[in-house]
Amino acid sequence: MSDVMFVALAVVSTASALLLVTRRNPLYAALCMMVLFGTTALLFLKLSAPFLAAMQVLVYGGAVLMLFLFTIMLLNLHPEELGSEKGLTFKLSAGILSAVLAIFLIYAVKFSRDMTGGSFPELPAGSAAFGSAESVGEGIFDAFVLPFELVSVLIVAAVAGAIVLTKKKL
Amino acid sequence: MSTLEIIVTCIKVLAVFTALQMAVPVLVIMERRGVSFIQDRVGPDRCGPFGLLQPFADAAKLVFKEDITPRHVDKLLYFLAPAFCLIVPTVAFAVVPFGSGIRIGDFTLSFQIADFRVGVLYLLAILSMSSFGVVCAGWAQNNKYGTLSALRGVAQSVSYEIAMCLAVVAVVMSTNSDSGVSSTAMSTIVADQGGTYLGFFPKWNVFTQPIAFFIFLAAMYAETNRTPFDFVECEQELVAGYMTEYGSMKFSMLFMGEYIAMALQSALLVTFFLGGWTLPWVDLGDGSIAGGIASVIVFLVKWFAVAWLYIWVRWTLPRLRYDKLMDLGWKALVPLALINIVATAFVGVWLRS
Amino acid sequence: MQNQHGSSHDSHGASHSGGGHDGHERPQDDPRESLWYRCYIPEIIRGLKVTMKHILFRPRFTVKYPEEKYNCPGFEGSAPGYHGEHRLKKDEQGRIKCVACLMCQTVCPAKCIEIEGGEDEKGAKYPVKFEINMLRCIYCGFCEEACPKDAIELTTKYYQVSTSREEKIYGKERLLNN
Amino acid sequence: MFTVDNCLVLSAVLFAIGVFGVIARRNLLVILMSIEVMLNAVNLAFMSFARQHAFEGGNAGQIFVLIVMAVAAAEAAVGLAILLAFFRNRQTADADEANLMKN
Amino acid sequence: MFKDAESVKEKFPAGFLAYEEFRNQPTIIVKPEAVFEVLRFLKDDPSAGYDLLVDVTAVDHGAGLSDNRFSVVYHLCRTAEGKRLRLKAFLNADKPVIESVVPLWLAANWAEREAYDLMGITFRNHPDLRRIMLPDSFEHHPLRKDYPVEGRGERDSFIKYNPDDGL
C-alpha cells in the first residue's frame, strides 16, 4: 500500500514537473506546479512530517503559487510576448545535460555507502514527536534561532526590493 | 485498521459529506426566507411546506438549463474552476469536530473525520487554496468583469487570510497543551473550551480572545466573499463577478462552493471561539450515546446561530470599497492581530511563571 | 482639511476624487472622530437591531397575489376611478352606448383605439368595430374623459394577463363584457 | 519501494528536470518556476534525510526545509518583481532579451 | 425694458437686434455672431451675473423658410434670486452655424450636442461635437420640420438581431 502510493506520487510529481518545464502557456505551467506542490506535500506526509506538509501547501500553494498566478494574470502575455523558444538542438542538448546530471545524482545516491537499501526507521506508534509543530518549534528555538531571525530580515529585504522594483514612482 | 473501522469510517465520511451538501439548501432557504423577513416580505413559500423545497426546485431548474460554454473561455480552467470551488471547502471540513464521539466497548466513533495533530495547519493550508477557484473562474471566462473579480478576489482573500491565520495563532496560543496533546489539533482546541471558569463562566475563546474573535469574524466574511466584503461578485459593479459567464450546473457548483465555504467558516468560528460542541455546564464528552448526540445538537445550534449572523449582516450592511477593505485588512486587522499575539504571549508566559 | 484631526486614515478619502475642494468647512455632525464610529462594530450592531426589529415586529408587506387580491386602503380592490382595463357600457335597453363619434380615437395619445361606425335600421349610429390594442394603451384615461356619452370607461381591473399578442387586442365583445 | 534512496532518486530526477527547465526555456516565468521545482527537490532530499535520521539528527532537516521555503518565497517575490520590471522596459518575458549588460 | 437687456443694447449696439417680452419673460434677440460675447458679458458682468445656463436649444420655425429658419435659444438664470433671461439668435437654413458657449458654461456641452444631433445646428469650437441621442450612422436631423414624425422607415436601416443567423 505504502509502496504503491509512493510510486504513484513519484510518477505524478515527475510527470507534472516534466509538463511544467515543457508547457508553453505559463498558466498551465503554474497549474502543473500546483500538482507538483500537492504531491510533494503528500510525500512529506508519508515521510511523517505533517507540519512540513501543511507548510508546503501554505507557503508554496498559498503564497508562491498565488504570486506566480498573479504575475501571469497581471502580464497576460500574448503569444508573441512569450518570447521565441530555443531550437530543438539546444533543447536536446539541455535534455541530455540534465539527464547526465540526473544519472550522476542517482549513481551517487545508489552507490553511496550510507544509502544502500536504506529503509526508513520505524517511528514508535502513537508518538508524534517527529515532524510535529512542537518538535520543529523546539528545534528552531534550540539551535536555529539565528537563521530564524535572519529569515525575517531576508523576507523584509526581499519585499522591500520587490517593491522598489515594481513601484516605479514613489 | 480493521475492516469494521474502514466501513464505519466510510459511512461516517459519506454522512458528513451528505450533511455538508445538504447545508447548501438549508443555508439557501434560510437566507432567502430570512432576508425576506428582514425586508418585510414573505419570500419563497410555494415549493413544499414553508417553501422548504425551493432550493431543490432551483437546483432542478439549473440541471435542466442549457449548458453554454462561451467561445472565448480558457476551456480547461473554465471546467476546473467550479470543481475547485466545490472541493476546497469540503475537504477543509475534514478536521472540524462536530461532536464529542461515542464509545461502545473499545470501539470509538469520533465525530470528526480526521483529527490531525496539525489540524489547524491543515485547515489553514487548505483555506489558502480557496481563492484559486475564484481566480481560475474569473480568469478563464475572459470577461472583464470576471477578470476584475478574480483580481479583487485574490487580493481580498489573501489579505484577510493573514488576519485569519494570526487570529488562529492566537487561539492556538491560548489553548492549553500541557497534557501532552498538541494545541494545533482541532479536538484539543474544542476540549480546552469545555468547562467553566469559576463554575459558571464559559471557557470559550471568545471571552479570552475577543480581539481574535472579531478579527476572525471579519476575515471569515471576507474569505467567503459576503457583504460587507462581497467585492468579488458585487452585482452593482461587476455584474456577477467570477460567475458572470457560468450557467447551468457549473454555476450551481460555484454557488454551492460559496455556501459550503460559508458553512465551513461558520463551523470554524464555532470551533475556535464558541466552544465547538461543548456545553460549558454539562460534560458531553463522556462517550455515551446521549452525550454524543447532544453534542452534535449543541454544535448545530451554534452553527445555525453563526450562519444566521452571516445572513443577518449581509442584508443589513452596505459594502466596503476596495481600498477601504485593504486598509481594514492591512492597517487595522493585521497589526491588531500581531499586537494580540504579543499580548497573549506575555500573559501566557506571565501566568506560567 | 482633515489633518488637524490627526487621522491620516481618513484624510485621503476626499483627495482622490477629481477636484476635492478645500474651502468647505467640516459639518458639525461629523461622527468620524469618535472611537464609537471608528471601530465599526457598535454602529453595525445598531443596524442589525433595526433589521431584527423588522423581522420581529413589522407586518409582512407582500400581497400573496393569486390568493390575496390587492386592496387600496379603504376600498375593496383598487380605488374607484382606477385606470384599469376598458369597458364599453350599455344603456338601459341593453344597447351599446357608444355612438361611434370617434372622440376617444381622436384624443388617444397612443393611437390604440380603432372604431368603425355604422348605422342600424333606425338610423342610430353604433360602432361596427371597436378595438383597443391593449399593448399600445397607456391607461391615461383620456378616452373616458373625452366620451360625450359615457360609453367607455376604465374599470378597476388591473390583472392583465394573456398568452399571446393577438389576445391583447380587445374587440367589442371583450370590451362589453369586461 | 518506499526507501530513502528512492526518495533521493525522485528528488534527483525532479532536480534534473528543474535544471532542464532553467537551461532550455527562455520564458522567465517558466525559468522561475523551474527554480521552484529545484528547490522543491532539494526539500524532498532534506526531508528524506531527516526522516532517515529521525532518532539521531534531531530536526535539523525539517528546519532546513522550512528555511528553504522562506528563501524560495523570497526568491519568487524578487524574481517576479525583476520580471515585472524587466517586462515593463522590454515588453517581453524572453530571458535572452536581458542582455543590457552585453551591449 | 429689462435692465440687463438695456445694458446689452448699450454694450453691443451692433449685435443687438430686438427685445421682446411675453408673459413677463424677457427675451433678447441678438445676431448670431454676437451671441458668445453677449453671453460672456451676461455671465461675467456683476450686475447681470447669470451664473446658471439653464438650457440651450434650437427651434425650427418652418421647413419653407430660408432666412431665420432656425433660432438658437439660451435660457439663463441667476441662482441667487431666480432672475431669468432668454437670449435668441436666428440662423439661416443654408448655414446653421453658431459659436459654442462651452468655454463659458460646461453645461452647454451636451445641450449643444443635442441641438446638433436633432436639429443640425453646428456649434463652432465645440470640444466634442458628435451625435448624442442617435447613432453615429444616422443621417438626418429629426427635429427639423421636414422630417416626418412617422413613416420614414428608419427602423429598417439598422442592423437587427436575427436569431436564425446561427454561429
Add this chain to the structure above:
Amino acid sequence: MGAEQLFPTLVLVGLVVATATALIVISSLFGPARRKSREKFDTYECGVQLLDSARRRFSVKFYLTALIFLLFDIEAVFLIPWAVIYRKLGVLGLFETFFFIAVLGIGLLYIYRRGALEWD
C-alpha cells in the same frame, strides 16, 4: 498524522471530486440543446459589442498585495511552531519571537510608508 487519519480524508476528497465530476457531466447530459446563435456564445459586455479582450495587463498594485501577503504568510508560518511551545520557551523565546515580529513589523511599516498599500 498517520495513515489512519489520512484515509478518511482521502475518502472525503474522493467523494467530493467524484461529485464535482458528476455534476459537470450531468449538466452536459440534461441541458437542452437549443438553437445556437453567435450572440449567445459571446462574452458578456453589458449588451454591446465587445470592445476588446479582457486579457490584458493589470495594475501592478494587485501584485504588491500578493507580495505583502507573502511576507506575512511566512511570518504566520514561523509563528505557529513558536505558538505551540511558547509557554515552555518562556521569556527568552518570547523575546526571540518579538524580535522576529518586530523586524516584520518594520517591514510592514516600510511598506506602509512607501505607499504600497495605498491606491493612487
Add this chain to the structure above:
Amino acid sequence: MKTQLKKADGLEPRPMVINLGPSHPSMHNTLRVIAELDGEIIRKADLEIGYLHCGFEKIAESKTYHQFIAFTDRMGYTSALCNNIGYVLAVEKLLGIDVPERCKWIRVILAELARLSDHVMSIGLMAMDIGAFTVMLYGFIERELIYDVFEASTGGRMTMSYPRIGGLVKDVPKDFGERVLKFADRVDPFCSEVEELLENNRIWNERTRGVGVIPREEAVNWGITGPLLRAFGVNYDIRKVNPYLTYDQIDFEVPLRPEGDVFARYKVKMAEMRQSARILRQAVEKMPKSGPINIDDHGIILPPKDGMKGSIESLIHHFKLIIDGIKIPAGESYFCTETPNGELGFYIVSDGGRHPVRMRVRPPTFYNLQPFPRMVEGGFISDSIAVMASLNIAAGELDR
C-alpha cells in the same frame, strides 16, 4: 508601436476599458458608461446616452397640448406627477391663466408626494448600489404607500396624467387630507430608520464621503440643479426663488450641505423628505376644503359631463376641445418647476395653432448627469456606482 508602448510608463500600455451599461445591474436605466481603468481606479470616463430616446419633443409637435400630458408621465416615471404639474403649469403660463386656489393646493400636495416617492426610491437605490439592499425595499414600501394615496385620488399609481391645463381631471376624494397626513406621519420614522441603518455606519460614510466631489462653482457651471446642487451648498430652489403654485405661502426650509459629495446628496434628500412632510401638513391644513378645481373657461378645460348632456353649447366646446385642442396665443414661454431631480423646464413655442411649434423639455437629469465623468475620474469603480446612484437618473427624461 514599440516606442509608444515604452512611453506609456508602467505595465499598462493600454488601459482596460470597461463598460458599465447599457445592460448592467447598477445602471438602472439604459445608459452606458465607458470607463478606462487603471486597476480599480477610473482614469477616464465617457458617457453614452440616447438608448431610450423616444423623440418626445418631436411627437409633441404633432399632438395637442392636452395629449402631451400623458407623455410627460413617461418622461419622469419616478415622479410622474411633478412632470405633469410642471407641464400644465408651463402651458398655463403660456396661456396666461391662473387656476383656482384649491387646485393649486392639491397640486402642491401631489407634487410633494411625488417628490417623496422619488426621494425614498433614490435613497433606497443609492443604498442598494452601495450594497445595503434592504434599505431599497424599505423605501419601496413607503413608495407603495404613496402610490396608494395617488391611486385613491388620481386613479393611477405610477403614471397618473392627473392634472389638466386649467385644473385637474377630477376632484380629490373627501378623505384625501387624512390619507396625506397619514403618510406624512410615516416620513419621519422612515428617515430615522434609514439613518439608523446607514448614517453613522462607518462603511456607509467611507463609501459616500468625499466621493464624487467637484468644486462648487463648477457645479453651477455644469448646470446641476435640484438636491444635487443644494448638496454643493448653492441655495437654489425654484420653489423659493421663483415660487409657483402656493409655495410662497408655505413655510419650509431649503436643506443645504457644503460638501457636494454623495453623502451630502443623501443628507440633502433625507432633509428634503422631512421638509416635504412639513409642506404636506401645512398644505392639508391650508387647502380650501371646497371650491372649484377648474378654471371657468371651457375653451381650455372640458366642461363637466352632466352639463354637456343638457346643453348643446357644452357639447360643442367639448368636441372642439377634443378635436382642435386648446387655442394658445402665438408666443413663447419657458416655465420651470422644482422636480425631485432639479429644474424641469418646458420651453414652448406656439404659433397659435393646435400643436406647439417647438416643445423643448429642459430635463434636470440631462444636466445632472453631464458632469458624471468629471466626478468619477480618479475614483474607484465602486465610487462611480455610488455617484451614479446619487445622481438618480431617470432615462425617460434624460433621453426623451
